Structure formats: C-alpha cells, structure tokens
Amino acid sequence: xxxxxRRQREKNETQDKILAAARDLFLNHGFDAVSMRKIAEAIExxxxxxxxxxxxxxxxxxxxxxxxxxxxxxxxxxxxxIADPVRRMHEAGRIFIxxxxxxxxxxRLMFMTPHPRDILPTEEDLAEMxxxxxxxxxxxxxxxxxAVAQGRLRPEFGEIHATVQTLWAATHGVVALEITHxxxxxxxxxxxxxRGELTLSMTLRGMxxxxxxxxxxxxxxxxxxxDETARQPQGSSCPIGSMLSKAMNLIRPANKGDSK
Amino acid sequence: xxxxxRRQREKNETQDKILAAARDLFLNHGFDAVSMRKIAEAIExxxxxxxxxxxxxxxxxxxxxxxxxxxxxxxxxxxxxIADPVRRMHEAGRIFIxxxxxxxxxxRLMFMTPHPRDILPTEEDLAEMxxxxxxxxxxxxxxxxxAVAQGRLRPEFGEIHATVQTLWAATHGVVALEITHxxxxxxxxxxxxxRGELTLSMTLRGMxxxxxxxxxxxxxxxxxxxDETARQPQGSSCPIGSMLSKAMNLIRPANKGDSK
DNA sequence: ATCGGTCAGTGAACAGTGTTAGTTTACCAT
DNA sequence: ATGGTAAACTAACACTGTTCACTGACCGAT
Numbered sequence: 001x002x003x004x005x006r007r008q009r010e011k012n013e014t015q016d017k018i019l020a021a022a023r024d025l026f027l028n029h030g031f032d033a034v035s036m037r038k039i040a041e042a043i044e045x046x047x048x049x050x051x052x053x054x055x056x057x058x059x060x061x062x063x064x065x066x067x068x069x070x071x072x073x074x075x076x077x078x079x080x081x082i083a084d085p086v087r088r089m090h091e092a093g094r095i096f097i098x099x100x101x102x103x104x105x106x107x108r109l110m111f112m113t114p115h116p117r118d119i120l121p122t123e124e125d126l127a128e129m130x131x132x133x134x135x136x137x138x139x140x141x142x143x144x145x146x147a148v149a150q151g152r153l154r155p156e157f158g159e160i161h162a163t164v165q166t167l168w169a170a171t172h173g174v175v176a177l178e179i180t181h182x183x184x185x186x187x188x189x190x191x192x193x194x195r196g197e198l199t200l201s202m203t204l205r206g207m208x209x210x211x212x213x214x215x216x217x218x219x220x221x222x223x224x225x226x227d228e229t230a231r232q233p234q235g236s237s238c239p240i241g242s243m244l245s246k247a248m249n250l251i252r253p254a255n256k257g258d259s260k
Numbered sequence: 261x262x263x264x265x266r267r268q269r270e271k272n273e274t275q276d277k278i279l280a281a282a283r284d285l286f287l288n289h290g291f292d293a294v295s296m297r298k299i300a301e302a303i304e305x306x307x308x309x310x311x312x313x314x315x316x317x318x319x320x321x322x323x324x325x326x327x328x329x330x331x332x333x334x335x336x337x338x339x340x341x342i343a344d345p346v347r348r349m350h351e352a353g354r355i356f357i358x359x360x361x362x363x364x365x366x367x368r369l370m371f372m373t374p375h376p377r378d379i380l381p382t383e384e385d386l387a388e389m390x391x392x393x394x395x396x397x398x399x400x401x402x403x404x405x406x407a408v409a410q411g412r413l414r415p416e417f418g419e420i421h422a423t424v425q426t427l428w429a430a431t432h433g434v435v436a437l438e439i440t441h442x443x444x445x446x447x448x449x450x451x452x453x454x455r456g457e458l459t460l461s462m463t464l465r466g467m468x469x470x471x472x473x474x475x476x477x478x479x480x481x482x483x484x485x486x487d488e489t490a491r492q493p494q495g496s497s498c499p500i501g502s503m504l505s506k507a508m509n510l511i512r513p514a515n516k517g518d519s520k
Numbered sequence: 521a522t523c524g525g526t527c528a529g530t531g532a533a534c535a536g537t538g539t540t541a542g543t544t545t546a547c548c549a550t
Numbered sequence: 551a552t553g554g555t556a557a558a559c560t561a562a563c564a565c566t567g568t569t570c571a572c573t574g575a576c577c578g579a580t
Contacts, residue, residue, distance in 0.1 A: 011557080030374075035537060048540075049558050057538065112372050114290075114440050121446050129446065137447065156458060156482045159489035162450040165437065166458045173433025177425065180374050186381050186389065187397065190422040198416060198426045206462030210470075222416045229419035267576085271528075295566060308569080309529050317567065 015053045017043050023064055026105045031061060061109050068106045072099040073136040080132075080139070085146035086214045090204055092140060093171045097196045100175035108179065111172060140164045152214075157207050170203045171196075197225055275313045277303050283324055286365045291321060318369075325366045332359040333396040340392075340399070345406035346474045350464055352400060353431045357456045360435035368439065371432060400424045412474075417467050430463045431456075457485055 021042040025034040036057055040047040054060040076095050082088040100107045121129065129135050132142035144163045147153050157163040178192050189195075201221045208214055281302040285294040296317055300307040314320040336355050342348045360367040381389065389395050392402035404423045407413050417423040438452050449455075461481045468474055 014557085036539085037537080046559050047538085048560080051539070052557060112436065112440060115444055115446075125446075154482060154486075156461075156485035156489060158486065159450070161448050162454055162458060162489055165447075165450055165455055166462065169433030169437045169455060169459055170430045170463075171433070172436060173429030173431070176372065176432060176436055177429045180372060184375055186375075186385075187425075188421050190419070190425055194422055195425055195429060198422060199429055201416075202426065202466030203430075203462060204466075206464075206466035222414060225416035226414075226418065229416060229422055267527085274528080296568085297566080306530050307567085308531080311568070312528055 011053070014043075014045075018045075018050060018053055018060070019064060019067075022060055026061065026064070031105055031109065058109075061106075065106045065110045068103050069110060069136075072096070072103075073134070073139075075099070076136045076139055077133065084214070085143045085150065086152055086204060086208060086212070087217070088143040089140065089147065089167060090200055092136075092143065093167065093200045093203070094196070096136075096168075096171045097174050097192075097200075100172075101178050101192055104179050107175060112176060112179070137164065140167065147208075152209065152212055153207050154209055163207070167203060167207075170199050174199050194225065194228060197221060198229075201225070271313070274303075274305075278305075278310060278313055278320070279324060279327075282320055286321065286324070291365055291369065321366075321369050325370050328359075328363050328366045329370060329396075332356070332363075333394070333399075335359070336396045336399055337393065344474070345403045345410065346412055346464060346468060346472070347477070348403040349400065349407065349427060350460055352396075352403065353427060353460045353463070354456070356396075356428075356431045357434050357452075357460075360432075361438050361452055364439050367435060372436060372439070397424065400427065407468075412469065412472055413467050414469055423467070427463060427467075430459050434459050454485065454488060457481060458489075461485070 018039065022034070022039050025039060025042060036050055037047045039060075040050055050060065054063065072095065076092050079088050079091050079095070082091060100111070130138050132138040141160050141164055144153070144157075144160050144167075148158055148160065148163075153163070157166075174192070174196050177189065177195070181187055181189050182192070183189075201218050204214065205218050278299065282294070282299050285299060285302060296310055297307045299320075300310055310320065314323065332355065336352050339348050339351050339355070342351060360371070390398050392398040401420050401424055404413070404417075404420050404427075408418055408420065408423075413423065417426075434452070434456050437449065437455070441447055441449050442452070443449075461478050464474065465478050
C-alpha cells in the first residue's frame with residue numbers, strides 16, 4: 001500500500017508546486033493577467049497538465065483562497081480567549097482588514113467576485129460554517145451573540161446575521177477601497193491604518209448602547225485618532241502614522257512576503 | 261458648416277446605439293461574458309467598427325459608467341437644499357447605496373476594479389472634482405466640512421477626506437456585499453434595505469458628538485429597525501421589509517429597467 | 521462635373537486565451 | 551513479461567480583444 005501512498009504524495013507535491021507558482025504570479029501580476037500557459041511554463045509543465053490537478057483556472061485560484069482564508073480564520077479564532085465580546089469583535093475587524101489588504105488578489109476573488117451559484121454547500125460544510133471554533137463567520141456570530149446576550153448592543157442589532165453583516169460590510173468597505181483606489185490619482189485616499197481605525201471605532205460606537213463601558217476604550221482610540229488626523233495635511237498626500245501602523249500590526253514579521 | 265455638424269450628429273447616434281446595446285448586454289450577462297463581437301452583432305455592425313468609436317472594451321464600459329454616475333451625482337446634488345449637513349450625509353448615503361445596487365455592472369467597474377493608473381486627471385478635471393455643485397465626492401466633502409464647522413462631529417472626524425472616505429467605505433461595503441453575496445447559498449445575507457439602514461444610522465451615530473440633536477432622528481430609525489429585525493427569522497431566509505424598502509426608495513418609478 | 525480628401529465601416533488576420541480529446545510514457549501489481 | 555493505471559504531453563478547437571490595409575459614400579473646392 002505504500003506505493004499508492006507515494007503516488008498520492010507525489011501528486012500532492014506537484015499540486016503544491018502548481019499552487020506556489022500560481023500564487024506567485026497572481027500576486028505579482030493579478031488574476032486576469034496570468035494565463036494557464038504562464039503558470040505551466042513557470043513550473044516547466046504543459047498547460048494541459050494543470051487540468052489533471054484542477055478543474056479549471058477559477059478552481060485553482062479558489063484553492064489558493066481556501067488555504068489563505070483558512071489561515072485568516074485560524075488567526076481570528078485565536079481571539080476566542082478575549083472575554084469581552086465587543087473587544088473580540090473589534091480585534092476580529094482589525095485582523096480582517098489587515099488580512100484582506102495583505103492578500104489582495106485572493107481577497108478579490110473571495111469577496112469582490114460573484115461566486116458560482118451552482119456550488120451548494122454540503123451538510124458537512126454547513127456544520128463547519130456554524131462552528132465558531134472552526135469558522136470565522138461563525139466566530140463573529142458567536143461574538144455578536146454573546147454581546148447581545150449581555151445586553152451590550154442597541155436593540156436594532158439584536159438580529160445576529162444582520163449585525164455581523166453590517167460589521168463585515170464596514171470592514172470590507174475599508175479593504176475594498178484600499179484595493180481599488182489606494183493609488184488612484186483622482187482621489188486623495190487616506191492611509192489604510194487611519195481609515196481602518198476610524199471605521200472600527202465608529203462602527204462599534206454606533207452598535208453598543210450609550211451606557212456601555214467599552215465607550216471608554218473607544219474614547220481613548222478616538223483621541224489618538226484626533227491627534228493623528230489633525231497632523232494630516234488638508235490637501236492630498238498622507239503618510240502612514242507610525243503609532244497606528246503598530247496598532248494595526250500593518251508591519252508584520254515578514255510573512256512569506258505576501259502582499260503585492 | 262451644417263454638413264460637418266450632421267456628420268458629428270450621425271457619429272454620436274451610432275455611438276449611442278453601441279452604448280445602448282452594450283449596456284443591455286452588460287446588464288443581462290455581465291462585463292466579462294459579453295464580447296465585442298456580440299455587441300457588434302447586436303447592432304449589425306462589424307467588431308472593428310466599435311473601435312472607430314471607442315479605444316477599447318474598457319473605454320466603452322467606462323463611458324457607460326460616466327453617464328450613469330453623472331446621473332447619480334445629479335441626484336445627490338439635489339440634496340444641496342437640505343440645511344442640516346448631517347442629514348445631507350445620511351441621504352447621500354442612501355442614494356449611493358440605491359444607485360450602486362441598481363447599476364451593478366457599472367458599479368463593479370467604477371468601484372470594484374482597479375483603475376488604470378496612467379490616466380491622470382487634467383487641471384480641468386481636478387477643478388470639477390473640487391466643485392461641490394458638480395461632483396458627488398466634493399459634495400460630500402462640503403457636507404462633512406459644514407458638519408465640522410458646526411462642531412457636529414467628534415474630533416477624530418475633523419480631517420475631511422478621511423471622514424468622507426470612512427462614510428464612503430461603509431456604504432460601499434453594503435453595496436459590494438449585495439453585489440457579490442446577495443444570493444450566495446453559503447451565507448444568509450440579510451435584506452439590502454435593512455443592512456443599508458443599519459449601516460447608515462450606525463455610521464452617523466459613530467461620527468456625531470454625543471450631544472448632537474440628530475441622535476433623536478437616529479433613535480427613531482433605530483426603533484423601527486429594532487421592530488423590523490425582531491421580526492426576522494434567526495435562520496437563513498429574509499424577505500424585504502416593506503416599510504424599509506419605502507424608506508430607501510428601493511422601488512423606483514421604473515427607471516429604464518436598469519438593475520440586472 | 522470632376523477631383524481629392526475625409527472618415528465611418530469592412531474583411532481578414534494576429535496573437536493570445538481557457539480548455540479538451542487522444543496519445544504517450546512511466547510506474548506498479550500481478 | 552504483461553496489463554492496467556494515471557500523470558503528463560501533443561495538437562487542436564473555439565473563442566477572445568485588437569489591428570490594419572481597404573472600400574465606399576459623402577463633402578467642399580476647383
């Protein structure tokens with residue numbers, strides 16, 4: 001039985017080789033600009049060989065996404081130790097923004113491209129999606145659920161999915177704006193770190209009740225941001241504030257150089 | 261001189277014919293699925309003829325965008341009569357969300373696709389972009405500027421561009437989520453109207469000072485939303501609340517049937 | 521009335537794409 | 551040694567966006 005095991009292992013190895021080459025090319029040139037032929041050439045294979053391992057180009061990219069977003073989920077799941085559900089939501093938002101802006105091409109495919117409607121989740125998929133110990137979305141649902149149970153949120157945020165999706169939309173907007181407009185000469189886009197922190201603190205302030213103790217934390221962040229933005233020029237350019245980059249961990253310990 | 265005028269008029273007419281066909285096809289099948297050949301076929305021209313009128317496929321789509329977004333700007337600019345700058349921001353957000361979700365393909369190209377970095381705005385362009393009577397972004401800058409001048413916003417929202425972009429990101433997130441995930445079987449996306457209203461009221465509440473009179477209005481909206489979301493199932497499906505659809509004018513007086 | 525120029529529209533092609541039959545080749549259990 | 555399995559290759563298909571030399575209708579000027 002060891003030979004068929006080895007066969008499988010070898011297959012996985014070339015699969016990984018394909019994925020590595022594809023990731024590198026997609027990251028540097030973008031999904032559309034990279035053809036199957038170029039990926040094949042990079043690993044000295046024939047284009048047709050790729051179709052032995054992946055149904056088509058999209059499926060190949062999707063596998064890259066699955067892996068990177070599993071990594072994001074893993075990172076978000078480490079926040080489970082944070083007792084305060086509101087703070088948990090806050091930190092998860094930070095991770096989401098950072099991850100999205102560091103994996104622009106994968107993010108694009110996952111959240112900025114319509115998914116094929118004909119791939120239905122299996123029962124198993126749904127079970128995993130509902131498990132807050134496995135899935136990022138479920139994790140957020142649990143955080144929101146905890147916050148609701150503790151009476152921390154305003155009444156209109158009592159419906160969990162709507163609330164998670166509102167938080168999601170806000171952070172997604174920050175990432176998407178960065179991806180598509182960060183170097184747009186038509187609009188003076190402000191530093192990601194500032195926009196991210198402004199959005200997150202604003203979002204949470206808008207969600208929690210007026211009496212919530214977390215307002216103290218938001219007030220603190222607001223004060224730093226006020227300092228920071230006051231230093232910004234009213235014109236067009238805008239360097240990244242060092243304090244904020246640190247706050248958002250935008251400079252990370254050289255994670256495989258994965259940022260475009 | 262009338263003959264060259266007529267020449268010009270005829271050229272504009274076929275240009276419009278091309279645009280009309282392209283809009284129709286893009287709307288029904290999406291940008292990528294529509295080839296230049298199909299557009300040409302629809303108006304019984306040769307593919308090469310399109311290149312007499314438009315530099316390339318993207319430029320064609322961009323012209324569609326220009327026109328539709330001029331319409332959105334026009335609609336937003338009618339809000340200039342609203343005295344309260346905070347309410348002006350609120351209503352502009354509503355228009356943005358409605359417009360984005362009603363012109364999904366154009367929205368995609370404008371806000372979800374990287375723009376070519378080599379098209380630099382002329383002095384004239386920049387002048388128009390800074391004029392709140394012509395440009396939607398400038399209009400928002402003025403609204404925020406007014407709000408700041410009146411001391412309505414929290415101190416961290418004193419930098420105008422960062423504030424506009426935060427508002428922009430939040431509304432953009434709502435639209436983008438709708439476009440890419442509204443019929444995703446993996447996530448029970450809530451009705452656009454609810455997510456939009458939740459996001460807008462949350463956003464403004466997070467921006468204005470604790471003492472601001474607009475809190476009363478937000479409180480009112482929050483109460484309706486609390487009613488509405490309380491009626492939602494905790495599970496997956498979610499019909500549109502009639503009251504909210506009206507609030508967001510989601511059903512409009514049959515605007516050329518432009519929604520995909 | 522004829523010339524010359526302008527220019528919208530054409531026909532045919534180019535270089536590239538994603539993808540797929542049909543075939544070869546290397547390996548393994550028998 | 552033989553037959554089966556499957557990864558990888560060859561060659562093609564149908565399509566894409568785009569270009570370029572060209573026609574042919576129209577125009578103002580001679």
